[in-house]
Amino acid sequence: xxxxxxxxxxxxxxxxxxxxxxxxxxxxxxxxxxxxxxxxxxxxxxxxxxxxxxxxxxxxxxxxxxxxxxxxxxxxxxxxxxxxxxxxxxxxxxxxxxxxxxxxxxxxxxxxxxxxxxxxxxxxxxxxxxxxxxxxxxxxxxxxxxxxxxxxxxxxxxxxxxxxxxxxxxxxxxxxxxxxxxxxxxxxxxxxxxxxxxxxxxxxxxxxxxxxxxxxxxxxxxxxxxxxxxxxxxxxxxxxxxxxxxxxxxxxxxxxxxxxxxxxxxxxxxxxxxxxxxxxxxxxxxxxxxxxxxxxxxxxxxxxxxxxxxxxxxxxxxxxxxxxxxxxxxxxxxxxxxxxxxxxxxxxxxxxxxxxxxxxxxxxxxxxxxxxxxxxxxxxxxxxxxxxxxxxxxxxxxxxxxxxxxxxxxxxxxxxxxxxxxxxxxxxxxxxxxxxxxxxxxxxxxxxxxxxxxxxxxx
Amino acid sequence: xxxxxxxxxxxxxxxxxxxxxxxxxxxxxxxxxxxxxxxxxxxxxxxxxxxxxxxxxxxxxxxxxxxxxxxxxxxxxxxxxxxxxxxxxxxxxxxxxxxxxxxxxxxxxxxxxxxxxxxxxxxxxxxxxxxxxxxxxxxxxxxxxxxxxxxxxxxxxxxxxxxxxxxxxxxxxxxxxxxxxxxxxxxxxxxxxxxxxxxxxxxxxxxxxxxxxxxxxxxxxxxxxxxxxxxxxxxxxxxxxxxxxxxxxxxxxxxxxxxxxxxxxxxxxxxxxxxxxxxxxxxxxxxxxxxxxxxxxxxxxxxxxxxxxxxxxxxxxxxxxxxxxxxxxxxxxxxxxxxxxxxxxxxxxxxxxxxxxxxxxxxxxxxxxxxxxxxxxxxxxxxxxxxxxxxxxxxxxxxxxxxxxxxxxxxxxxxxxxxxxxxxxxxxxxxxxxxxxxxxxxxxxxxxxxxxxxxxxxxxxxxxxxxxxxxxxxxxxxxxxxxxxxxx
Numbered sequence: 033x034x035x036x037x038x039x040x041x042x043x044x045x046x047x048x049x050x051x052x053x054x055x056x057x058x059x060x061x062x063x064x065x066x067x068x069x070x071x072x073x074x075x076x077x078x079x080x081x082x083x084x085x086x087x088x089x090x091x092x093x094x095x096x097x098x099x100x101x102x103x104x105x106x107x108x109x110x111x112x113x114x115x116x117x118x119x120x121x122x123x124x125x126x127x128x129x130x131x132x133x134x135x136x137x138x139x140x141x142x143x144x145x146x147x148x149x150x151x152x153x154x155x156x157x158x159x160x161x162x163x164x165x166x167x168x169x170x171x172x173x174x175x176x177x178x179x180x181x182x183x184x185x186x187x188x189x190x191x192x193x194x195x196x197x198x199x200x201x202x203x204x205x206x207x208x209x210x211x212x213x214x215x216x217x218x219x220x221x222x223x224x225x226x227x228x229x230x231x232x233x234x235x236x237x238x239x240x241x242x243x244x245x246x247x248x249x250x251x252x253x254x255x256x257x258x259x260x261x262x263x264x265x266x267x268x269x270x271x272x273x274x275x276x277x278x279x280x281x282x283x284x285x286x287x288x289x290x291x292x293x294x295x296x297x298x299x300x301x302x303x304x305x306x307x308x309x310x311x312x313x314x315x316x317x318x319x320x321x322x323x324x325x326x327x328x329x330x331x332x333x334x335x336x337x338x339x340x341x342x343x344x345x346x347x348x349x350x351x352x353x354x355x356x357x358x359x360x361x362x363x364x365x366x367x368x369x370x371x372x373x374x375x376x377x378x379x380x381x382x383x384x385x386x387x388x389x390x391x392x393x394x395x396x397x398x399x400x401x402x403x404x405x406x407x408x409x410x411x412x413x414x415x416x417x418x419x420x421x422x423x424x425x426x427x428x429x430x431x432x433x434x435x436x437x438x439x440x441x442x443x444x445x446x447x448x449x450x451x452x453x454x455x456x457x458x459x460x461x462x463x464x465x466x467x468x469x470x471x472x473x474x475x476x477x478x479x480x481x482x483x484x485x486x487x488x489x490x491x
Numbered sequence: 492x493x494x495x496x497x498x499x500x501x502x503x504x505x506x507x508x509x510x511x512x513x514x515x516x517x518x519x520x521x522x523x524x525x526x527x528x529x530x531x532x533x534x535x536x537x538x539x540x541x542x543x544x545x546x547x548x549x550x551x552x553x554x555x556x557x558x559x560x561x562x563x564x565x566x567x568x569x570x571x572x573x574x575x576x577x578x579x580x581x582x583x584x585x586x587x588x589x590x591x592x593x594x595x596x597x598x599x600x601x602x603x604x605x606x607x608x609x610x611x612x613x614x615x616x617x618x619x620x621x622x623x624x625x626x627x628x629x630x631x632x633x634x635x636x637x638x639x640x641x642x643x644x645x646x647x648x649x650x651x652x653x654x655x656x657x658x659x660x661x662x663x664x665x666x667x668x669x670x671x672x673x674x675x676x677x678x679x680x681x682x683x684x685x686x687x688x689x690x691x692x693x694x695x696x697x698x699x700x701x702x703x704x705x706x707x708x709x710x711x712x713x714x715x716x717x718x719x720x721x722x723x724x725x726x727x728x729x730x731x732x733x734x735x736x737x738x739x740x741x742x743x744x745x746x747x748x749x750x751x752x753x754x755x756x757x758x759x760x761x762x763x764x765x766x767x768x769x770x771x772x773x774x775x776x777x778x779x780x781x782x783x784x785x786x787x788x789x790x791x792x793x794x795x796x797x798x799x800x801x802x803x804x805x806x807x808x809x810x811x812x813x814x815x816x817x818x819x820x821x822x823x824x825x826x827x828x829x830x831x832x833x834x835x836x837x838x839x840x841x842x843x844x845x846x847x848x849x850x851x852x853x854x855x856x857x858x859x860x861x862x863x864x865x866x867x868x869x870x871x872x873x874x875x876x877x878x879x880x881x882x883x884x885x886x887x888x889x890x891x892x893x894x895x896x897x898x899x900x901x902x903x904x905x906x907x908x909x910x911x912x913x914x915x916x917x918x919x920x921x922x923x924x925x926x927x928x929x930x931x932x933x934x935x936x937x938x939x940x941x942x943x944x945x946x947x948x949x950x951x952x953x954x955x956x957x958x959x960x961x962x963x964x965x966x967x968x969x970x971x972x973x974x975x976x977x978x979x
Contacts, residue, residue, distance in 0.1 A: 077831030091583025093598030140553030166624030306589030306813020366766030384516035
């Protein structure tokens with residue numbers, strides 16, 4: 033029996049005696065016999081050393097990213113987090129607390145969340161941020177629903193270049209209210225959004241929102257996004273932005289975004305096989321009462337001291353029930369804490385320096401891969417920061433990536449939808465510069481890619 | 492014990508240094524001028540020790556399970572084992588990427604697979620997905636599966652109504668409406684589902700009935716088999732909200748009770764930390780009817796290899812990036828194998844014993860609106876406090892001064908001035924007695940003191956009305972407000 037369940041000698045007997053019952057069984061007398069189960073069929077409990085041994089044996093069968101030169105990116109980044117971040121996140125006053133319903137007892141978390149909201153407001157140039165959502169994809173889903181609450185229509189436009197996972201998540205969020213998600217085609221050379229398509233769609237008066245991602249799903253920057261708001265007018269614009277990129281890029285609020293969402297994992301949160309992540313969400317003040325999720329506000333206590341509390345809760349499920357702006361209850365508060373601690377330790381200059389260094393590495397890699405037969409690198413003729421796409425004009429992504437992996441290089445990930453029902457797509461790979469790769473790793477990547485090319489595109 | 496929380500006059504992080512520079516960051520030459528940031532991010536440049544001290548001080552102005560008994564009803568605030576924290580930080584758990592080749596993450600896939608098998612045995616359902624981000628997200632995904640199921644059967648145009656008891660968690664109706672259903676609440680009788688009312692409510696329009704058992708009043712729905720029969724006879728499905736699973740491990744399970752699909756919260760029953768509000772980890776458990784609709788990918792085993800299976804043509808697709816909150820799955824797995832069959836059973840038995848014991852003790856001070864045989868939590872009504880001009884809220888704040896967290900208040904809403912208390916299995920009799928004594932001191936304190944509470948925390952009673960009336964939601968708002976004050 034784990035020692036976490038109290039079992040002092042005589043303790044259970046004393047509890048039973050106080051209740052005047054002979055056995056705990058009496059407390060389950062109201063469970064009908066026909067609904068009872070026998071054994072669950074689980075193993076015997078294990079002592080802590082055995083558990084550690086068992087789990088370590090499992091985890092040792094994984095190859096951690098440090099084993100490789102890692103060029104994996106997309107929404108989930110492999111990025112060094114200063115040890116100070118985990119030191120704070122590991123404070124059990126934070127991680128063992130609940131949603132701060134009793135504000136007076138939870139000022140620490142509330143203030144940290146208020147600082148987190150403030151930081152996302154500063155990065156995005158918008159007015160208000162919530163205290164987090166599950167991840168970037170679900171934040172985009174919530175943004176879609178918000179757009180529908182503030183604008184008429186039944187069509188939501190998203191880039192065809194958006195990662196397939198996010199398209200699928202968005203399709204699900206749209207399905208409840210019976211809305212349509214439509215893909216905006218992109219220019220074959222630049223990967224830029226087809227603005228004429230958007231113009232025409234918006235003219236139909238059926239579009240209730242447009243989403244664009246910065247950088248886009250191919251890793252590139254699309255200057256057209258800066259002009260989107262002037263094209264769509266009062267149709268809400270959602271920008272899905274990488275937070276690190278916002279250290280050097282114009283805040284989306286400056287070019288008309290009504291909602292800015294993002295995936296915050298790269299700020300101090302380990303990749304952990306894809307979770308927990310951090311959904312970022314900010315919007316304009318006029319849409320505040322339609323926003324999803326917890327929001328922390330500043331106020332004062334009865335003696336006039338600054339104090340913080342969850343506020344505007346009449347939007348939320350525990351008050352508004354079926355008319356709530358979202359069903360979200362549990363969010364990602366601890367990850368929001370990691371985000372603000374990370375940004376504060378690294379500082380705004382540090383973030384911009386990091387983004388610049390990743391962009392330089394990416395450019396070096398793209399240049400090194402550039403002349404190789406069978407690889408178009410970068411695939412699109414558009415600027416990029418730390419990530420870009422390549423396209424294989426022969427062979428396939430999985431052979432290419434396998435060959436790299438045998439040289440201890442994780443060369444990126446295929447952008448194709450892995451579901452058998454998905455239409456066949458070109459062999460595109462998203463390649464990311466990470467802070468762990470060296471100049472030598474980049475040259476090794478290029479050498480291996482050349483060997484793949486000379487072998488005729490076989491692994 | 493006299494309790495005093497730390498009370499630092501800790502400035503906000505932006506007040507700790509000179510205002511940040513506004514000059515733009517150095518441009519990246521390849522980025523077009525138009526796309527470049529014109530003004531630096533307004534955030535302070537601080538030395539690491541300053542940042543660490545700031546957040547360490549904030550942490551000391553926060554209750555956690557590690558600092559205080561935390562009997563929040565419906566939240567299952569059990570001790571979060573330290574060994575789980577240790578394991579989730581191993582490089583083999585934290586430093587792996589969801590887009591790594593399957594061959595390099597076999598251990599992660601196997602751990603996921605094993606946890607799914609454990610949860611299958613716990614729930615009685617054959618198929619499990621760990622993709623949902625939290626409980627409400629699991630509800631939402633399950634309801635999308637319900638929709639897909641009825642669409643396939645050609646019944647969707649008709650079956651658009653989700654029924655729920657008036658004791659349901661707020662997430663239930665919110666998830667139902669987000670998934671495109673209309674909702675209808677069924678009034679309870681003595682805290683439980685009124686079977687006659689349910690029989691009258693089910694129809695050809697019923698898609699599903701969402702139920703928590705034991706329910707949010709802490710009562711076991713003894714007529715659960717009749718409830719299942721009623722819903723199924725109308726052609727509807729029965730949904731299990733697993734928030735209260737901690738009461739019934741090894742006693743009964745949702746499949747046996749007649750449910751068709753369930754969500755569980757690993758952050759409740761399986762003790763992954765609540766993180767100040769999250770992350771959680773939701774689980775979907777489905778019977779034969781709904782299993783084909785579970786999100787992709789599923790973890791599959793072929794021979795001795797584990798892989799991600801995307802070949803599920805009826806699947807609703809993705810509801811979240813990657814495969815769920817793996818970091819929490821590691822913690823939950825460690826918790827489950829530490830307990831094993833007998834340990835999990837004992838967890839439920841002790842949680843229910845604790846709850847009945849504490850219920851009897853606190854029942855001396857406030858009325859218990861329903862029957863007193865409860866499961867893992869119980870409800871009290873603070874209505875009699877009115878006579879002294881005191882509310883449940885005042886009692887909750889006064890409890891904080893005792894160094895214990897308050898119970899959940901004002902839920903379930905069918906009880907006037909309700910308090911909902913959940914003392915999980917990790918609490919000793921000593922802690923329960925201590926809480927009962929604190930409760931007694933608090934409730935017998937003078938109305939003046941109750942109104943003035945809390946006094947021993949980092950702040951006194953917070954003006955929540957002002958927070959909502961004049962929303963100040965970021966540093967930017969505070970700056971703007973400060974400017975307004977200075978301008979005549």
